Amino acid sequence: MIRMDTAGGLAVTTTVDASAALQTLTSAEVPAKLAAADAGLWGPDAAEEAAIRLGWIDTFTRSRSLVSTLDELRTRLRGEGLTRVVLAGMGGSSLAPEVICRTLDVPLTVLDTTDPGQVSAALAEDLAATVVVVSSKSGGTVETESIRRAYAQAFTDAGIKDVGKHFVVVTDPGSPLEQLGKAMNATVILADPNVGGRYSALTAFGLVPAALAGVNITDLLDEAAAFAASIPAEQPDNPALLLGAVLASRDTIAIADDGSGIVGLGDWAEQLIAESTGKDGKGVLPVVVESPVAPGLHGPGVLSSLVGGSKSSASGGSQLNAPDVAVNGPLGAQFLCWELATAYAGRLIGIDPFNQPNVTESKNNTKAILESGLDTETPDFTEGAIAVYGTNASTVVDALIELTGQVRSDGYLAIMAYLDREADSATAETRALLAELLQTPVTFGWGPRFLHSTGQFHKGGRPTGVFLQITGDSAADLEVPGRDYTFGGLQAAQAAGDRRALRDRQRPLLHLHLSDRDAGVAQLLAAAKELGES
Numbered sequence: 001m002i003r004m005d006t007a008g009g010l011a012v013t014t015t016v017d018a019s020a021a022l023q024t025l026t027s028a029e030v031p032a033k034l035a036a037a038d039a040g041l042w043g044p045d046a047a048e049e050a051a052i053r054l055g056w057i058d059t060f061t062r063s064r065s066l067v068s069t070l071d072e073l074r075t076r077l078r079g080e081g082l083t084r085v086v087l088a089g090m091g092g093s094s095l096a097p098e099v100i101c102r103t104l105d106v107p108l109t110v111l112d113t114t115d116p117g118q119v120s121a122a123l124a125e126d127l128a129a130t131v132v133v134v135s136s137k138s139g140g141t142v143e144t145e146s147i148r149r150a151y152a153q154a155f156t157d158a159g160i161k162d163v164g165k166h167f168v169v170v171t172d173p174g175s176p177l178e179q180l181g182k183a184m185n186a187t188v189i190l191a192d193p194n195v196g197g198r199y200s201a202l203t204a205f206g207l208v209p210a211a212l213a214g215v216n217i218t219d220l221l222d223e224a225a226a227f228a229a230s231i232p233a234e235q236p237d238n239p240a241l242l243l244g245a246v247l248a249s250r251d252t253i254a255i256a257d258d259g260s261g262i263v264g265l266g267d268w269a270e271q272l273i274a275e276s277t278g279k280d281g282k283g284v285l286p287v288v289v290e291s292p293v294a295p296g297l298h299g300p301g302v303l304s305s306l307v308g309g310s311k312s313s314a315s316g317g318s319q320l321n322a323p324d325v326a327v328n329g330p331l332g333a334q335f336l337c338w339e340l341a342t343a344y345a346g347r348l349i350g351i352d353p354f355n356q357p358n359v360t361e362s363k364n365n366t367k368a369i370l371e372s373g374l375d376t377e378t379p380d381f382t383e384g385a386i387a388v389y390g391t392n393a394s395t396v397v398d399a400l401i402e403l404t405g406q407v408r409s410d411g412y413l414a415i416m417a418y419l420d421r422e423a424d425s426a427t428a429e430t431r432a433l434l435a436e437l438l439q440t441p442v443t444f445g446w447g448p449r450f451l452h453s454t455g456q457f458h459k460g461g462r463p464t465g466v467f468l469q470i471t472g473d474s475a476a477d478l479e480v481p482g483r484d485y486t487f488g489g490l491q492a493a494q495a496a497g498d499r500r501a502l503r504d505r506q507r508p509l510l511h512l513h514l515s516d517r518d519a520g521v522a523q524l525l526a527a528a529k530e531l532g533e534s
């Protein structure tokens, strides 16, 4: 059976029979109630938060007021020679602009890291032409604030007089960052406080960095508006409803680009789905896979999904490799469709899609470790450039065998690399290697970026994860100005904080520390390959 629902240029095509879930949603009038911003849809406990989190339903209308402001700002910045845009932000405050700019091939440097090498490399590039967008809804996220401090110091050290001119702040009204931005003489743009971070793609958080980098944001807003206008709430043939119904039907969704024009939407959808559904021991684990033929797109309990632009065939591939669901349409419509689908799926799963109860745990652990210092841990053994912690084995290959042997048939492996996602990018190849071997879902995340995404699921969602954490020494550390820790110290504390949170839950965890990153990554990849061959 193939069902395709289309609206406003977006099509959702699926081979999954979701009729029972669709019936559940329509008979409870969920689409109409969501369109009317009914905060009671996810139960009484979720209502208070939902009441202040549903602005995204029609934010594309209110965000129109940003278009002229951002046109003027971009023209002014370019006139002042500020042509290079760097975005400091985590999770919902950086993932949407990243996918927008990747899709439209517009340069944007995204710093959602505490890796000293990655931050230093960005700081070394053309400061005189750099404008830094500091995006944080809460205004208190440690990664974002650390990068803001590093840039402020770097501009000053470079002899730049009016440092504030090099900053644009995006935050909620009344946040500490609003005050700070004003005190710095930066341009401050206030976001819609009634939209949570991961639903904020079409608010100032998604639009300001994209527009300043050179994207025509009107197109995105038009695409979302056309989609919204084409899905009258009463109608059962609603692509977002269909996507929500199939999303809730499996434990895992694997997401790949179909190669037809939308680049990296999975990284954004990963946060949306993981933080929204992964809680109370439930949820759908999102797994971003590299391509439609990469290991892990298909598998037991996995909803395989392909995402593409309007141009691709709606079936999303040949019959042989046909996904369970294909979502094809323009980016602005995609954002809204996936947000609606997640809210519908949340109703079916029975969770509050607007909170992230377990994210603070790792943050608190990090804070405590920064105050008390890192615990001294002795490796179980060291092999070449890799020190190994948390194993009974005595070789890296055997340690990986011991770890992966603990992955249940209904479970998953999470690889979490607190490294430089530019310079150490090859580390991500471990995902496909181990997915091929295990034939169970394998997800890869860069730390601390994933802490704001799958991190919620790993601690709060289905307790079936097995964890491989990778950390590494840095060639040179970098101070966080005005703080008594460095980027390297912060990164290590974040990794240790997350280990503590996982161990507190008795999750299987192997920790590999690379004393030399290039050699360690090469050694790890060789070990993963050897594992596949053994």
Ligand SMILES: O=P(O)(O)OC[C@H]1O[C@](O)(CO)[C@@H](O)[C@@H]1O
Residues within 6 Å of the ligand: 090, 091, 092, 093, 135, 136, 137, 138, 139, 140, 141, 144, 197, 198, 275, 356, 359, 451, 452, 453
């Ligand atoms: O925009 P902020 O407040 O800096 O938060 C960044 C991210 O951190 C989280 O609050 C928690 O991980 C996300 O939901 C959010 O997108």
